[in-house]
Amino acid sequence: MRLYIFIFSFISASLYASIVSADITIHDESYTPGTWTASILGGTNVTSASITRLVGQGVTGNAQQTTINGTGSFTFDVQHFKLDRPFVTSVDGIMQNINWETWYKVENASQFASWRLAARQGGDTFIAGTTYFEPQSFSPFWQRATGTLVPADFGRVTGAGSPTLDTAVGSKPIEFGYVLSRGIFLTGTSQYRTSFLNLNITTTAVPEPGTWLMIATVSSFFVARRVRDRFNKAYA
Numbered sequence: 001m002r003l004y005i006f007i008f009s010f011i012s013a014s015l016y017a018s019i020v021s022a023d024i025t026i027h028d029e030s031y032t033p034g035t036w037t038a039s040i041l042g043g044t045n046v047t048s049a050s051i052t053r054l055v056g057q058g059v060t061g062n063a064q065q066t067t068i069n070g071t072g073s074f075t076f077d078v079q080h081f082k083l084d085r086p087f088v089t090s091v092d093g094i095m096q097n098i099n100w101e102t103w104y105k106v107e108n109a110s111q112f113a114s115w116r117l118a119a120r121q122g123g124d125t126f127i128a129g130t131t132y133f134e135p136q137s138f139s140p141f142w143q144r145a146t147g148t149l150v151p152a153d154f155g156r157v158t159g160a161g162s163p164t165l166d167t168a169v170g171s172k173p174i175e176f177g178y179v180l181s182r183g184i185f186l187t188g189t190s191q192y193r194t195s196f197l198n199l200n201i202t203t204t205a206v207p208e209p210g211t212w213l214m215i216a217t218v219s220s221f222f223v224a225r226r227v228r229d230r231f232n233k234a235y236a
Contacts, residue, residue, distance in 0.1 A: 024092045026085050026176055026201040029061035035084045038066055041125065041158070041179060045074035058103070058142075058197035065107075066180060068192040073185040076192065081120050081177035082199075088173045093205030095167040095174075101146045101200040102178075107193035109137040113182045117149060117201070122172040124159030127179050133194065142197070176201050 028035075031053045038049040047069050054063040068076050087095060100117050112135060116127045131145045151165040165174060178199070186192055 024087065024203045024205060026082060026087075026199075026203075028064075028082060028199050029058070029197070031062045031064040031197075032084075036064065036080060036082055036177075038078060038080045041077040041079045043070075043074065043076035043078075043182075044185070045072055046070045046076040046078075047074075049076075049078040051080065054195060057195070061197065063195050063197040064199075065193060065195045068180070070186065070190055070192075072190075073187050074190075075182055075185055077179060077181045079118055079120075079125055079177065079179045081118070081175045083175065086173035086175045087203055089167065089169055089171050092203070094169070095151050095165070096204045096206060098149045098151075098176075099146075099202045099204075100149070101144070101198070103142045103144050103197045104133055105142050105195045106133050106135045107195065108135060108186075108189065108191075110135050111182070111186060111189075111192065112184075113180055113192065113194065115145065116179045116181070117147065118177045118179045119154055119165055120175040120177070121165060122159070122161055124156050124161045125179075126154035126156050126165055128153040128155065 033053055036051050038051045040046055040049055049066065049068045052065045052067065054065050057063045066078065066080060068078055070076065089095070098117070102115075104115065106113065113133050115131045115133055116129055119126045119128075128149050129147055131147065133145075134143060151167045154165045156163050166172065167174075178196075180194060182192070
C-alpha cells in the first residue's frame with residue numbers, strides 16, 4: 001500500500017509540476033535568413049523595409065538590422081515578425097504573461113524611434129507598450145530594453161478580429177515580433193537603420209483543460225487498478 005501511494009504521488013506530482021506553469025521561450029541569436037519578415041504598417045512617404053543578418057556583429061552572436069527607406073521627409077510604422085516559432089494554445093497552454101528583452105543600437109544620429117512588442121494572430125496585428133530608442137549620438141553602444149506584459153495589453157491595429165489577443169483554447173497561433181515607429185518626420189536622410197540582437201520573449205502559460213483531463217485519467221487508472229487488485233486478493 002505504501003509503495004502504491006509513493007508511486008501514485010510521484011506520478012501526480014511530476015505531471016502537476018510539469019504543466020501547472022510552463023515557460024515557453026522564443027529566443028533568437030542566430031537570426032537565420034527567412035525566419036523573419038518586415039513590412040510597412042503605416043507612415044508617410046515610407047517606401048520599403050527590409051531585414052539583414054549581421055553575422056558575428058552582436059555581443060554574443062549574430063545581430064539583425066532593419067532598414068527603412070523613404071522619399072523626402074518621412075514617418076514610419078514597420079512590423080517585424082518571427083515566422084518559425086508561433087505560440088500555439090493547444091501545444092503551449094493558455095498564455096498568462098509575456099516577458100521580453102532585446103538589445104538595440106540606432107544607426108542614425110539624433111533620430112529617435114519607438115519600439116513596441118507586437119503579435120500577429122489570424123492576419124491581425126496587435127501592439128503593446130512603448131520603448132523609446134536612444135539615437136547613436138547619445139548611446140553608440142548596445143543598449144538593453146526589457147518589459148513585462150499580459151495578453152490584454154495588446155491592442156489590435158489592423159484587421160477586424162478580436163480587439164485584443166485571443167488566448168482561449170483552440171485559438172489561432174500567435175506570432176511575436178516588434179513594431180518600429182517614428183511619428184515625427186525624419187529629415188536629412190532617406191534611410192533609417194536600427195540593429196537588434198538577442199530578442200528574448202518568454203511566455204508563461206497554464207495547461208489547457210485537456211491536460212487536466214489527462215491527469216484525472218491517469219489517476220483514475222491507478223486507483224481502479226489498485227481496487228481491482230485488492231478485490232481479487234480478498235476473494236481469490
